[in-house]
Structure formats: C-alpha cells, structure tokens
Amino acid sequence: MFMHATLRIAMNDKVFVRDPEQTELGRSIISEGVRLIDELGFEQFTFKKLASEINSTEASVYRYFENKHKLLLYLTAWYWAWLDFQIDFHTNNVTDPEHKLKIIIQIITDSTRYNLDFLPVNKAALHRIVICESSKAYLTKSVDADNKEGLFKNYKALCHKVALLVLAISPGYPYAHALVSTLLEAAHQQVFFAAHLPSLTEVRVTDNDYTQMGSFLEHLVFKAIK
Amino acid sequence: MFMHATLRIAMNDKVFVRDPEQTELGRSIISEGVRLIDELGFEQFTFKKLASEINSTEASVYRYFENKHKLLLYLTAWYWAWLDFQIDFHTNNVTDPEHKLKIIIQIITDSTRYNLDFLPVNKAALHRIVICESSKAYLTKSVDADNKEGLFKNYKALCHKVALLVLAISPGYPYAHALVSTLLEAAHQQVFFAAHLPSLTEVRVTDNDYTQMGSFLEHLVFKAIK
C-alpha cells in the first residue's frame, strides 16, 4: 500500500527538545521507551533505566526530552494523531454519517486491529500505555501550561472531528464534544476495568476480542444521540 | 441532625499502618494531607512536606501510611464511602427507582452540595482531589495487589449499588455496571475538562453550578437504559 512509506505523524515541536524521529538514538528512545513504560508502568520508568536499555546515557536521553512527562505527552499525542489517521483512512469513502460513526467506534475500541502502517512503534504496547497512562498526561498541575503549548492539540482535534460527525447525525444534540470525550476515555477505562477491576464492568476482553466493548460504546453513543 | 455526631466512615485497615482517625496526629495527617495534595498535586506532594506543615516528622507520618499511594487510596476510598452514605441518606424514602437514580446523579455530580455531616475533612478539597487524582489510585502496576487487599471495595460497592438501580429501571440492560463506572468517571473527567481543556466538552461549571453536568449525565444514562 503506497501510504506505508510516506506516512509520518507530524508532532508539535514543543513536546521535545530534539526531534526523536530524526536520529537513530531518538528513534530508539521512542521504541524502547514504549517497551519500558509498558513493562514498568510510568511511575517506575526512569530515563536512567531507559538509557541503560538502549546502551546510552541519561544525559543523552535528556537531550531529546525535558523529562519523562514530556515523553508521555509525546507518545499519547502521537497515538491520537495516529488514531485520527486510521479513522480518516478507514472512513474515507463512507458517506453515511451513522455508518461512519460506527466504524470510528470500532477503531477507537480496537485500534491495533486496524493498524495499516509499518511505523517502528509497537502499537499493542502503545495502546496499553494509552489505556494505563494517558490520563496522567493531563491530570497534572502543568496541564494549563502544557495546553497553552498545544500539547493536547491532537486529542482535541480527534474529539472535534468525531463530535462534528455526531452533530451531522443529530444536529440538535447539545453535548457532542462531552459525549465524544466520554467515549474516548471510556474506551480505555473499560478495558482497564475488564482486566483489573472486572466487577466494575460487564465488558470482557478475551484474546483481543473487543466485541463487547464495541457493543457497549455503540449502544451508549447511539442511544444518546438518536 | 442526629447523625452528625455518630457518622463514621468504616475503613479497610489494610490501607493504613495505624488508624489515622484514632489520634490527633493521624487526623492532622488526613486533613492537612487533603489540603496539601489539593494544593501541590499528587506528584509534588511528599510526606516530608506534609510533616513540616503539621510540625511533625517524616518518620511519624510513615507510622500511619506506608507511602503516599496508600494515603491516596485511603482518601479516595473514604470519599466513595462518604458518597455512598450521602446517597443512602438522600434517597432513603424515595421509592421510585427513576427518581432515585436522578437524585443519585445529582449527588455524584455535585457531592459537596449535599454534604450533611461535620467530619473534619475539607469536602471541597477532597472533591478536587478525587477529580484530579483518583484515577491514579488504580492506574498503577500495584492495582491487582491493592484490589486483592480490598482497597477498591468502596468504589465497587457504590458502583454495584447504582447498577442495581439501573437494573431495577431496565432489567434487560446488559451493561449496568459498565454504564455506572462510566458515569462515575465521566462525572470527574468532565469537571476537569471544563476547567482545563474546555474544547473537549460543552459542559461549563461556573460558581459551583453543576447544572449542565447533571443534564449531560442524566441524559446519557436515561437514554441508554430507556
């Protein structure tokens, strides 16, 4: 497919000190960073541990990212942009807004399944990071400063895109963005609950089968707007 | 009101080393802990800073809580139990399940407004902590261990209670718990988004007016189950 070679996710340059996509070291910071955050969790993850994994030094990692919070912001922003692209690609020639929204809910629910590129990032690990860590990217005292720098732009753009579709289906619905942000967050929460606090949800995810999640979210969204 | 003097929230004793409610120092750890976490955010909050605020020592604080994560678990568990009590109290003589659910959504939306006790905890600050920090209590690598110790029991009990009500209204609805956990989480997320990332939601909260939040959530829930 012709897109494979050319797809690049454009990133806000405020999130990094040096663009990690431009160098070998930068790219290994990203790919090994994804692996390690997934393995250790964000709290236990440190630049020192990352540096040792990639046979580099702490100081070198700091030349790419100010701190691990910025790395998390980078990864989550990247994920949202990537999801946005997946949505565009898979709904490109779908005209019926309801059908389109259903496809989007499927993609949000099980993003890795729709993966069509060969970017050197472990999408499954990144998806797990988004599930467990992404809300930590904004639940901080620096949220307003980070927002001012545009670091949540990708998330907001995605939310807005889907909200517009909601409004196309139901022009009078007054909470399109609220519904979509709830949808996006619930899509991760419910996977987490299914895995760790299963009494909080009927949704079960076994063998990467996200069917129940999709049903729940689709039902929730379409009942709200129809 | 007679309950004021007698209301005590029963806490799981696995969450603390020494019960903070039993001593003066313990109680100041809780009340000043709430104040400081609210002020600094959970990441910047340390036991050393807390100790200095209450004119005690780090070592003394550690005699009550193993670490700050356990303190956060304590505070959130306390909040859920307290919310559960508020719900019981305010829906005690309401028989119509739909009316009951509406009242519950109001309480979840604006818990501090329904405050009826005089427990020595700043409920407004605790509510802000729940909004900004509560998901960090479970989004950790220790979630399964913490869950095994019963540290999320209060949250699960609350979720189950509301889910049963959902099922009373709509016996065939297959996602009662998923809907309620989504509701509980959304109630905090949307307040946070309204304050910090307002393009993610139409909901606005001005002067502690949570009307729009209530409308959004009520609409979402009732459309889903009716």
Next chain:
DNA sequence: TTTATAAAGATAGTATTACTATTATTTAAA
C-alpha cells in the same frame, strides 16, 4: 584533506525523594 560542528558518550555532581533505623522524650493507661 583539513576543519568546523553537531551529536553522543563518559563522568561527575547536586538536590530531592522515598524510605529505614535508632535513640530520646513525652503522654496516657494500669
């Protein structure tokens, strides 16, 4: 081919965090 320069590595150092341990002092109960 030299030479500038940018990136990365090597090393060291600091302040803070997240604890643990020990001893002394105060307080409250038997």
Next chain:
DNA sequence: TTTAAATAATAGTAATACTATCTTTATAAA
C-alpha cells in the same frame, strides 16, 4: 508510680531527577 505506647529528633541510604563539563566520534562543508 511504673510501664508501655506514641512521637520527636536525628541520621543515614539508595534511588530519582536532573545539570554540567569534557571527550570522542561521525558528518559534511571549505
């Protein structure tokens, strides 16, 4: 009044989250 429990005071450790400096290596323009 004795005894025990709680707290304070102090010290110490390993890890974290950085910053600084200097050297080496790769790259590419003069």
